[in-house]
Amino acid sequence: MRPSHPFVLAIALVVSSSLAWAQDTTAFVGARLIPITGPELEHGVLVIRDGKIAAVGARGSVEIPAGATVVDVRGKVLMPGLVDTHSHVGGGWAADSSAPIQPDVSVYDAIDVRSPGFQRAQAGGITTANVMPGSGHLMSGQTVYLKLRDANTIDEWVLRDADGRALGGMKMANGTNSRRDPPFPGTRGKSAALVREKFHAALAYRAKLERDEDVDRDLGMEALLEVLDGERIVHHHTHRHDDILTVLRLREEFGFRVVLHHVSDAWKVADEIAAAGVPSSIILVDSPGGKLEARHVGYESGGVLERAGAKVAFHTDDWITDSRLFLRMAALAVRAGMTREGALEALTLAPAEMLDLGDRIGSLEAEKDADFIVLDGDPFSVYTKVLETWVDGQRVFDRTQEKDRLWAVGGLGAGEPRATTACCDGE
Amino acid sequence: MGLSRIAALAFALTLLPLPAQAGDVAVRAARLHTVSGGVIENGVVVIEDGVIVAVGPASEVSVPAGVRVLEAAVVTPGLVDAHTVVGLSGYLNQPHDQDQLERSAPLQPELRALDAYNAREALVEWVRSFGVTTLHTGHGPGAVVSGETMIVKTRGDTVDEAVVVPRAMIAATLGDAATGEDGESAPGTRGKAAALLRGLLVEGRDYVAKKAGEEGSKVPTNLRLEAVARLLSREVPLLVTVQRHHDIATALRIAGEFDLRLVLDGAAEAFLLVDEIRAAGVPVVVHATMKRATGDAESLSLETAGILDGAGIPIAFQSGYESYVPKTRVVLLEAAIAAANGLSRDRTLHALTLGAAEILGIDDRIGSLEVGKDGDLALYDGDPFEYTTHCVGTVIEGDVVSETRR
The missing domain is CATH 3.20.20.140 (Metal-dependent hydrolases)
Structure with missing residues (x-):
C-alpha cells in the first residue's frame, strides 16, 4: 500500500509501534510470587516485555501498562526459572581417552539439542543449565551455559557475553573417576602433580606471549589462561574430604576461580570450605554409596554448608538425578535441616552466581531475563506440578499441552529424540 | 559422691518403670492408618510379644502399665x-x-x-x-x-x-x-x-x-x-x-x-x-x-x-x-x-x-494393623509422602529398631 501522505505514515508508525509495545507486554497477576531477592509476595505482579522483566511487585504497587496482556495466575506460585550448575543432558562427550587434561575440547561441539533430556529439563522448570563433559578426566574440557529455549541448534541456546563470546566454564575432576592407566594418573598425588604441571605450562606460555616471542597458537593454553585470569570458572568434581581440600590448595596456588561440585563429604570440611569463600554445588541422592567416594553422602550437606556460611547450590547431574525432579532435591535438603529460603536460593540465584550470571538470571527483578516458572502449589511439596516454564519471555513448557505433558510424565514416545515425535506437527 | 546423693539415686532408680519387655510397645498416633480398617483419629496400637493385641481409638484401648509408649502424628503399618x-x-x-x-x-x-x-x-x-x-x-x-x-x-x-x-x-x-x-x-x-x-x-x-x-x-x-x-x-x-x-x-x-x-x-x-x-x-x-x-x-x-x-x-x-x-x-x-x-x-x-x-x-x-498381625509400624511427623516429612521411628515385632529422624 502506498501512503497518501508522508505525515500520515509517520503517525501510523508511532501508533503501531506503541501498540506493538503494549502487545508485547504481559502481566502475570495474583500469584504467590517468590522473587528470591526479596520477601515472598502473597498477591504479586510480574510484568515482562521483550524477553525481560519490566516490573515486579505486590498487586497495587506495580503499574500494568495499558494494552498489556493480563494473565490471571491467582492461586499459583511464580518463581524464577531453576538454574542447574551441572547437567549432562544432550550427551556431551568432550575429552577423549588420549590424555587426562584436554582444555582445548569443548562440549559445545558435542551436544544433541534434540535429546529428550532437554524437554524433561524444561518440564522440571530448569531454564538455564551448565552442560558439562564427564568426570573421567582431570580436565575434560570446556562447559557451556545454555538457555533452554525452544531451538534447533546449539548456537541458539548458548549464553554469550556482550562481545558475542560463548559463556562456559572448565570441567575438572579429582578422586577416583579420573584415575586410569597411563597417560592418566594412578594416584591422587599424581593427579595433582599433572594439574600443577599443566598450569605452570600455561604460565610459561603467557610469559612467552608477554615477551612478544613468536609463539604458535595453542588453543588449550589459551583456555587455561582464561581459567587463570578468572574469566572461565573451574567446575570441579570432587567427593572425598581430602580431595576437596586438594582443590582448595590448587586454587590457592594458582588463583583460579572454582565451584566445588558434588562435594559428598562437604559436612566433614564445611568450615574449611566456608573459610576459603568457595561456593559448593551439591547433589543429594536417595541413598549413600554406589561408589566408595559417595559412601558418606547425606541429605544434610546443604544445611551444614549453609550454617557454616558457605554458598550452596544444587545440581541434577542429569542423568544421575532426573531434571524433572530438581525441586525435589532442595526439598530433601529442607527435610534434613536446610532453611527454606536457603534451599530456594540454592536452586536459583546461588547457582546463577556460580555461573557468573547473577546479574542476568536467578531472581525476579526488573531488567533481568524473563525466566520463570508457574507452579500449582508450594515448591517443596511432592504434589506440586510445574505448570509452565518461560525462558526469555517465551513459554517453552505448558503442562496443559499433550506434547509437553508427555515430557513431564513419561509414556510411549517420551524416550524418543524430539524429531521423531515433533516432526511436521505444526512446525 | 556423698552418701545422701547415693541414697537419692537409689531412690530414683526404684521409681523407674520395669525394663521394657522385648517385643512389647504401644504407639499413639494422631492419625492411625490401619489400611484394612480405615484411619483412626487419635488411635493406639498395643503390641505384646511382637504381635498386635489391640488397635483402636485412645478412648477405647487401654495401654498396659509399664509398657513403653511412642507417639507420632501419623502411624502406618511397616x-x-x-x-x-x-x-x-x-x-x-x-x-x-x-x-x-x-x-x-x-x-x-x-x-x-x-x-x-x-x-x-x-x-x-x-x-x-x-x-x-x-x-x-x-x-x-x-x-x-x-x-x-x-x-x-x-x-x-x-x-x-x-x-x-x-x-x-x-x-x-x-x-x-x-x-x-x-x-x-x-x-x-x-x-x-x-x-x-x-x-x-x-x-x-x-x-x-x-x-x-x-x-x-x-x-x-x-x-x-x-x-x-x-x-x-x-x-x-x-x-x-x-x-x-x-x-x-x-x-x-x-x-x-x-x-x-x-x-x-x-x-x-x-x-x-x-x-x-x-x-x-x-x-x-x-x-x-x-x-x-x-x-x-x-x-x-x-x-x-x-x-x-x-x-x-x-x-x-x-x-x-x-x-x-x-x-x-x-x-x-x-x-x-x-x-x-x-x-x-x-x-x-x-x-x-x-x-x-x-x-x-x-x-x-x-501389611495392616489388625489384632494378631506382626507388630510392624512406621511412624511419621506428617503426611508420609511429603518431601519434608520425617520418618521418626520404625517398629518391628514390637521392637523399636529405628528412632533416627529421617
Whole structure:
C-alpha cells in the first residue's frame, strides 16, 4: 500500500509501534510470587516485555501498562526459572581417552539439542543449565551455559557475553573417576602433580606471549589462561574430604576461580570450605554409596554448608538425578535441616552466581531475563506440578499441552529424540 | 559422691518403670492408618510379644502399665518393599559386596537368596530408617533366570533372624537386560532367551515326571530342577523383570503355556497391555517410579501405578536394582511420586503395605494393623509422602529398631 501522505505514515508508525509495545507486554497477576531477592509476595505482579522483566511487585504497587496482556495466575506460585550448575543432558562427550587434561575440547561441539533430556529439563522448570563433559578426566574440557529455549541448534541456546563470546566454564575432576592407566594418573598425588604441571605450562606460555616471542597458537593454553585470569570458572568434581581440600590448595596456588561440585563429604570440611569463600554445588541422592567416594553422602550437606556460611547450590547431574525432579532435591535438603529460603536460593540465584550470571538470571527483578516458572502449589511439596516454564519471555513448557505433558510424565514416545515425535506437527 | 546423693539415686532408680519387655510397645498416633480398617483419629496400637493385641481409638484401648509408649502424628503399618536387592547388592558397590547377579550362565534357579544376604549391610539399616520393615529381596534382574528370592524383615544380625519366607519366588528377566552381545553367558536375542526359559521348564517337567515314576527313587537329586519343580507345582511364582510391551506379552505367554504363577516386575510399558494383564490375573510390582527412563524402560510413566490400580490390577512398589548412584532407592520415596501422579494416597499406602503383602503371600502376618498381625509400624511427623516429612521411628515385632529422624 502506498501512503497518501508522508505525515500520515509517520503517525501510523508511532501508533503501531506503541501498540506493538503494549502487545508485547504481559502481566502475570495474583500469584504467590517468590522473587528470591526479596520477601515472598502473597498477591504479586510480574510484568515482562521483550524477553525481560519490566516490573515486579505486590498487586497495587506495580503499574500494568495499558494494552498489556493480563494473565490471571491467582492461586499459583511464580518463581524464577531453576538454574542447574551441572547437567549432562544432550550427551556431551568432550575429552577423549588420549590424555587426562584436554582444555582445548569443548562440549559445545558435542551436544544433541534434540535429546529428550532437554524437554524433561524444561518440564522440571530448569531454564538455564551448565552442560558439562564427564568426570573421567582431570580436565575434560570446556562447559557451556545454555538457555533452554525452544531451538534447533546449539548456537541458539548458548549464553554469550556482550562481545558475542560463548559463556562456559572448565570441567575438572579429582578422586577416583579420573584415575586410569597411563597417560592418566594412578594416584591422587599424581593427579595433582599433572594439574600443577599443566598450569605452570600455561604460565610459561603467557610469559612467552608477554615477551612478544613468536609463539604458535595453542588453543588449550589459551583456555587455561582464561581459567587463570578468572574469566572461565573451574567446575570441579570432587567427593572425598581430602580431595576437596586438594582443590582448595590448587586454587590457592594458582588463583583460579572454582565451584566445588558434588562435594559428598562437604559436612566433614564445611568450615574449611566456608573459610576459603568457595561456593559448593551439591547433589543429594536417595541413598549413600554406589561408589566408595559417595559412601558418606547425606541429605544434610546443604544445611551444614549453609550454617557454616558457605554458598550452596544444587545440581541434577542429569542423568544421575532426573531434571524433572530438581525441586525435589532442595526439598530433601529442607527435610534434613536446610532453611527454606536457603534451599530456594540454592536452586536459583546461588547457582546463577556460580555461573557468573547473577546479574542476568536467578531472581525476579526488573531488567533481568524473563525466566520463570508457574507452579500449582508450594515448591517443596511432592504434589506440586510445574505448570509452565518461560525462558526469555517465551513459554517453552505448558503442562496443559499433550506434547509437553508427555515430557513431564513419561509414556510411549517420551524416550524418543524430539524429531521423531515433533516432526511436521505444526512446525 | 556423698552418701545422701547415693541414697537419692537409689531412690530414683526404684521409681523407674520395669525394663521394657522385648517385643512389647504401644504407639499413639494422631492419625492411625490401619489400611484394612480405615484411619483412626487419635488411635493406639498395643503390641505384646511382637504381635498386635489391640488397635483402636485412645478412648477405647487401654495401654498396659509399664509398657513403653511412642507417639507420632501419623502411624502406618511397616512398609513393604516388594522387590529389591538390598542385602545382596552392597552400598560400597565394590566386587566384594555385589552378590545379586551371577553372570556365569543364563539359567541358575538353584542359587539361594539365603546364602547371599548380608543382614548387617548398611542399606538394610538405611531403608529401615524410612519405615521399611519387610523386603522381598534376593537374586536380581540381569539373567534369564538368576536365582531365588526371599522375604526378610529389616532386622537381625543374621539372615536366620531376618528371614520370613526363605523361598519366595524365582527371579527371571526378559528383554535387553538379559541378552548379551556374545551369546555365550547370556542369549543374544529375545527369541533365544525365551527358548532357554522354555527349555528349562520342559526339563523340569520331565524331571518331575521321572521322579514320580516307578524308578523315581533312583533319579539323582538335581537342585536346579528341584527349583523348577517348585515353579511348575505353583509353590512359588516366577517373578519376571520385563519392561517392553512385547516382552511382557512373552512373559504372559510362557506363564500360560506352563500354568505358572506369574508376577510381573518393572513393566514399564504395562500401560499398553492393561486388558491382557488383568485378564491373566497377574499382579505387577511396578518399576521404581523414579527409575531412569532409558533403554527398555525409556517409555516409563510416572502414572503407571495409578493406571494399573485404576484398572483393578494388584500392584506393589519396589526399590528395584541400581548399578550406581543411588545404590538403592527407597520404596517410600518412590511411592510418593506415584501418589503425586494419579494414585490416591490411600491406594498408594495400600500398595506399600497390604497390597504388597498380598502379592508376596504374607498378608496373614503383614501389611495392616489388625489384632494378631506382626507388630510392624512406621511412624511419621506428617503426611508420609511429603518431601519434608520425617520418618521418626520404625517398629518391628514390637521392637523399636529405628528412632533416627529421617
